[in-house]
Amino acid sequence: MAWTWFHRLASPPHVYALAARLTPWFAWPAALCIAAGLWGGLVLAPPDYQQGDGFRILYVHAPSAWMSLMVYMTMAIAAAIGLIWRMKVAHAVAASCAPIGASFTFAALVTGALWGEPMWGTYWEWDPRLTSELVLLFLYLGYMGLRAGIEDPQRADRASAVLAIVGVVNVPIIHYSVTWWNSLHQAPSVMRLAKPAMPFVMVAPLLLMLLGFTLLFVALLLTRLRSEVLARERSASWIREVVSA
């Protein structure tokens, strides 16, 4: 009995309809949260005593970086589910996550670079977080490259699932080694913000942005998932019914 929802989640037509219904429930709150967070962060929060107004880019940088990692984890979990239980929809979810995650990673890198310029006088610093983000970007690109390189779609799904799982195991190792490497060579990075010292008026917009980005991710995922499912099932009969309806 409890498994029927699980089995229905495995059915492409059901997921397609469900995704269509759910998207507005994530898209609108996402817009609201992000708008509120941006207003709180760009307007309401006072300038940082150390960095002035330049720190405000944190309100886009930190959620992007956080999401880039969360999306990779989601992608790996979906890929593992698809691999173990042979669910086509799980593979579709993983495929949909990849470009979204890569975009978040790219955004984190760009905002990190933009932040670096007024702060350190240089667009790029090999600090551990930015370097880890760069490696994560390559992991995403490798995943998407493998998917694109294998012609047979089922094989592409399964091979990239193995890659995603291997990547997830490696991400903490890579992050640890990059942090270790950095600690040997440089003074502690200016980007470190002591959390307890941040007043609520600065933290609240950050949390709102984080929530907003998460909701945005789900909305984007659901939208991409629908296209992914359509493309994969293009010869199935239920597609014709949906299109003609």
Added chain:
Amino acid sequence: MPSERLEVENLHLWRGERHVLRGVHFVLGRGACLEVCGANGSGKTTLLRTLCGLIYPEEGRVLWNGENVRRDLPAFHATLAYLGHEPPLKSDLTARENLHYWIGIRRQLVAEDLTAALARVGALPFCERQVRTLSAGQRRRVALAGIALLAVPLWLLDEPATNLDAEGRDLVADLICEQLARGGMVVAAVHQGLPPSVGNVTRLELAA
């Protein structure tokens, strides 16, 4: 080998959007041979590889002695020999060395067995040459020696007589007959059918 049977129930398989295997269904008992016929692209190779367990069917099961092969694939693999389109030989090794490794990985082997098998298929004259110097027919003979050496109950052969002359085709028929006489089973994908010397043959037609 008391009650070995290969049962295939309602196999359905899609390759992308093509419904390649549509409800394949058969039972194969000891001493029986199944001839899988069909035009190019009808799914003969796909069927053989699904029987091996290399490909996972969307629906249906393959049963060996009444048990789903998926439950213990390595044990099932130990009871079968698969010969695909290309003879699985490394071109930089000699025929003898190839068999030494290929069969040795699966079972204990002595030199006399190797020599006997190579003699049986008429490969002794060229068995010490590197495989890259052999013709396609010669390579296939070596591969057939390997299949016979494995001494397993189930043979899955994909167009076994490819590249062989008339004498070679007779050799394939003889080897299959010997396998059936030992109580083994053979599933062979063929273009034009097996020679009539092979008895106890069931035909399975795959439509393209």
Added chain:
Amino acid sequence: MSGLESPATRTLAPVPTPLVRGASRARAARSADAIEAARLALLRDLQLAFRKRSQLIQPLAFFAMVTLLFPLAVSPELSRLRELAPGVLWVGALLASLLALEFLFRDDAYDGTLEQYALSGQPLTALMFAKTLAHWLLTGLPLALMAPLAALSLGVAPAALPGIVAAVAVGSVTLSLIGSIGASLTLGIKRSGALLSLLTLPLSLPVLIFGARATQLAIHGAPYLAPLELLGALAILGITLAPLAAAAAVRINLE
């Protein structure tokens, strides 16, 4: 049935004679165990590599070339080269290891022998481990033995050499293991060199970081045990997990 019989005179035996006779029939009932199978797989790859010796030398020649490039591109001053040496050695080793991956699995996938491995009834993980061990013996270990020469040419003191050999020897184990995963995943892709590098390099970064650090410490005469132990830990983790992933990837590509 004597071995001198030519095909033309072979006649059809009235009773099928078994190919496995007498005492060896009892042996036939016993299949080879996994360790024996892995040993044979290792020997096969080693024997194959020695038949194609020219292909074996290529990654080592590449490593030597890379080492040569830096003095020409940067400066012939040994003091400057010494600073660069850890980076040069490790980037060279990484790239050379990548080169050798091409023939790890590719040929086997094309001629059907990898398929026979998957159908052998032996654990594919053990066979993949054997293949990766062969790759390391043919690439990583020779690189570790060549590294002292490259290091000396970059102005490194002889006292640092044992540390360098140890670091490259241990680190290249993990490089081979990570490479085996990448090679298995890209089996079906033609001309996958660039994609293979894209997949393998990010995963190899920890090895690069710890290995270069160990080499740097060795060059400066400082104790280098800590990063070497980290390299060892990575190698052990790799030995446990990588053959599993490689076997899974091979099966996926055989589907």
